[in-house]
Amino acid sequence: MAATVVARVRSHPIPRMYNDRLSVRAMVRAVTQSLAALETSIAEDASLRAIRAEIERRAREAADGDAAHDLGHLLRVALWTMRLGEADGVDPRLAIAAALLHDVVNVPKSSPDRTRASAMCAEVARELLPRHGFTPDEVELVSGAVLDHSYSRGATPRTPLGCALQDADRLEALGAIGLMRCISTGSRMSSRYFDDADPFAEARPLDDVRYSIDHFYTKLLGLPATMRTEAGRREAERRAAFLRAFLSELAHELGRPQGSLGSR
Ligand SMILES: [Fe+2]
Numbered sequence: 001m002a003a004t005v006v007a008r009v010r011s012h013p014i015p016r017m018y019n020d021r022l023s024v025r026a027m028v029r030a031v032t033q034s035l036a037a038l039e040t041s042i043a044e045d046a047s048l049r050a051i052r053a054e055i056e057r058r059a060r061e062a063a064d065g066d067a068a069h070d071l072g073h074l075l076r077v078a079l080w081t082m083r084l085g086e087a088d089g090v091d092p093r094l095a096i097a098a099a100l101l102h103d104v105v106n107v108p109k110s111s112p113d114r115t116r117a118s119a120m121c122a123e124v125a126r127e128l129l130p131r132h133g134f135t136p137d138e139v140e141l142v143s144g145a146v147l148d149h150s151y152s153r154g155a156t157p158r159t160p161l162g163c164a165l166q167d168a169d170r171l172e173a174l175g176a177i178g179l180m181r182c183i184s185t186g187s188r189m190s191s192r193y194f195d196d197a198d199p200f201a202e203a204r205p206l207d208d209v210r211y212s213i214d215h216f217y218t219k220l221l222g223l224p225a226t227m228r229t230e231a232g233r234r235e236a237e238r239r240a241a242f243l244r245a246f247l248s249e250l251a252h253e254l255g256r257p258q259g260s261l262g263s264r
Pocket of ligand 1: 077102
C-alpha cells in the first residue's frame, strides 16, 4: 500500500517495511515537492483516500468556516511531517494519515475542552484507521502521534512520527501562513487586532483573547524553542523572523519607536 504513496517515483518501488533508506529518501523528496504531488499520492492510496473522504465529510457536517483548520492546513502539515520525518525514516504514508487526522475534531480555541482536543482526535484515529487497512502497530503509532501533537496539551511526543507531526503543526502557526491563521482565529473569537492604546502590551498584562497581536508574545515567537527536529527548528526560526519583521512594520505604521518591541 505504501507504494501508492510514491506513485511519483516509479523507479523506486517501496516495500511496506523499509530496507532501502535511499529509496525512502527519493520517495519522500518526490512526494513532498508539492501539494499537487501529495494530492495525487492520497488519491492513489485507497486507505488514505478513504480517510480524506471521511475528513471532508466531517468538515461539511461541521460547516464551521474555520479557515485556519481547513483541508489546506491538513495537507500542508502532511507535507511538513514527511519532510521533517525524513531524516528519522518516518513512513510517509503514516505521516500523511497522522496529519489528515490530527485536527479531525476541531475544538474552538476558546472552549474549555480545548486541552482534550488531541485526545478526541486520537480516539477517532483509533476507530478509523483499522477500518481502512492499517495494522495495529500503525494504528498505535499514528494515534499516539495525534494524541501528543497539540500545543495546549503540552505533551512530549514519544516517536519520530510524533515529533515530526508536532513540529509540522507548529510551523503552521509561524510565517505568512501563521500570521493569517492567527488573525482569522482571533476574529472568530471576536478579538481585536491589537490594543490601540498599548499595541505591544508595554504597560499591561498580555491578553491574547482580547488582542491577536498579544498571541505573538504569549505563544508564537516562543515556538522555535519548542521544536523537536533540527529541520523544524531551522524553518521555525526563519518563519519567526518574518513575524518579527511584521511586528516592526506594524510598530512603524503605528508610529511606535522600534525600540518598544525590544522588551518582548
Ligand atoms: Fe493543526
